Amino acid sequence: MSAQTDAPSIMIDSEAARRNPFEVLERLREEDPVHWVEEMDCWLISRYSDVRSLFTDPRLSPDRRKWAHYVRPAEKSIFRWIDDHGLVAVSRKEHARQRKLFASGLTPRGVERMDGQIREVVARFAQPLKGRKGVVDIMxxxxxxxxxxxxxxxxxxxxxxxxxxxxxQLAQETIQGFFGFVSDEIRDRAESAYVELSGWVRGTVRARKGSPREDLISDLLAARHGEDKLTEDDVIAQVSIMLAAGSETTATGGMLALSTLLDHPEALERVRKDRSLIPQTVSEVLRYAFGGLSGMQRFAVEDFDLHGRKIRKGQQLLLSIGGASHDPAVYPHPEQFDIDRNPKDLLTFGIGPHFCMGSNLARGELVCMIDAAMDFLPVGATVLHEEKEFQTLGLFERVVTCPVDFGS
Ligand code: HEM
Incomplete structure (x- = not known):
């Protein structure tokens, strides 16, 4: 029995559970949808309807400072700044203001304009993989x-x-500091990486102030809503965070897209022959493959009951994306990867005021990555799952390498 609930304890903090998260999440959804994770001192929420409504529930906040175990990062550190001034910390009004100004560059139309740049970058990395033999780490x-x-x-x-x-490397090291349950060493490394990264951003912002170019920083410096505009510091801080937020997630997304297709050769061959299927394939990858045994962090700002469980002010809740995306109440036969499914109302990019600002860009990149991969992945290529390397972050198992056998 768990110390906080009378529910039977379900072993979720084990390597087997981390490697087969969707099986564990299925059990949790059925038997204990508001599950107290003793080892991590948090609640894991696994049903779609709960995850969806809790994303915007006023009894919860994404602000880490509301956590009972919150430890203030060192003064003048970036994590202190983010905790006090980042998008989840500022008032609703300030958040809405910053988003309006920031989002202007990342609308579907904005991303369409970037399509040429995305394709050029993807082609540069795809070219050397054409005709390759042996084992290739696609990550x-x-x-x-x-x-x-x-x-x-x-x-x-x-x-x-x-x-x-x-x-x-800097972008990846920075984002690791944002993951829950990381060591002080990782957080320190993230701190120095962020300082170096934001130094580059600062240099670019200063350069563009005098002579704007066709890029997002120039657009952000010029963005206005009436009299309102972003300050130089706003642009530096948020662009640096965006560099980090948009790298790890999308890199993982690309790996998940390719490895899922390789594991489903029939789907892969259909996509190879008909590239118009790629956007819907991306949606199904976002549903089928994302998640793992973790979730988006929220903190209770008051006591309340949820399915008979007593949530206490200051406790942490993890809203499981994988749990929601595999909930049969919303997505029938969730364990089947079906590129004709066209899943609606996905929560992979969140929902509500903090909905991912880079979702259009991420989708655009994933479309281009799959498209390019169809020209270099040989028929019969297989993911060497047994040889993948992982990094354990709390309940979450982060994939670090994804070797694929391209044949001989
Ligand atoms: C497949 C790739 C991606 C996934 C799965 C993803 C997922 C998410 C999720 C779930 C949230 C909501 C967090 C919450 O409510 O607590 C979020 C927020 C955010 N994402 Fe993404 N993201 C991805 C790519 C990107 C990219 C490419 C960028 C930027 C270029 C980006 C920038 C952001 C920002 C700035 C926020 C915070 C928004 C706010 O608090 O208002 N993301 N993302």
């Missing part, structure tokens, strides 16, 4: 570097004067 050689290169092309940060590998 290292394809999906990991692309989001950074895309975002650097779009924002104007980096460019030819910056070492792309270093840039990619």
């Amino acid at each position: 290292e050689e394809f999906t990991t570097p692309i989001p950074n290169a895309v975002i650097s092309a779009i924002t104007g940060v980096g460019g030819s004067d910056v070492d792309e590998d270093r840039f990619s």
Whole structure:
């Protein structure tokens, strides 16, 4: 029995559970949809209807400072700044103001304009993979570097004067500091990576102030709503966060898209022959493959009951994206990867005021990655699942390498 509930305890903090998250989530949805995770001191919410409504429930906040175990990061550190001034910390009014100004560059039309840049970057990494034999780590050689290169092309940060590998490494190290349950060492490394990354952003912002170009930073500096505009510091901080937020997620998304298709050769061959199927394939990948045994963090700002469980003010809740996306009440036969499904109302990008600002860009990149991969993945290529490497972050198992056998 769990200390907080009378529910039977379901072993979720084990390697087996982390590697087969959807089986565990199925059990949780059926037997204990508001599950107390003793080891992590948090609630795991696994049904679609709960996840959806809790994303916008006023009894919860995404602000980490509301957590009973919150430890204030060191003064002057970036994590202190983000906790106090980031998009989840500022007032609703300030959040809406910043989003209005920021989102202007990332609308579907804005992303359409970037299509050429995205395709150019993807083609650059796809070219060396054509005709390759043997084992290729598709993360290292394809999906990991692309989001950074895309975002650097779009924002104007980096460019030819910056070492792309270093840039990619910094973005990845920075985002790891945002994951829950990471060690002090990882957080310290994230801190220094962010400082270096934001230094580049600052340089670009200063350069564009005098002479704007066709890039997102120039657009953001010029963006106005009436008299309102973003300050130089707003642009530096949020673009740096965007560089980090848009890299790891989309790199993982690309890997999930390719490995899921490789695991479903019939679907892959259909997509290879008919590229118009790619956008709906991306939607199904977002439903089928994203999630794992973790979730979006929320913190209770008052006591309340949920399905008979007593949620206490200050407790942490993880809203499980994988749990929601595999809920048969919304997506029949959720364990089947069906590119004709066209899943609606996905929660993979969240919902409500904090809905992902980069969702159009992420979808655009995933479409281009799949399209390019159809020209380099040989028929019969297979993912070597047993040889994949992982990093454990709390309940979540982050994939670090994804070796694929391209044949001999
Ligand atoms: C497949 C890729 C991606 C996934 C699955 C993803 C997922 C999410 C989710 C679930 C949220 C909501 C968080 C919450 O409510 O707590 C979010 C927020 C956010 N995402 Fe993404 N994201 C992706 C790509 C991107 C990209 C490419 C960018 C930027 C270029 C980006 C920028 C952001 C930002 C700035 C927020 C915070 C919005 C706010 O608080 O108002 N994301 N993302």
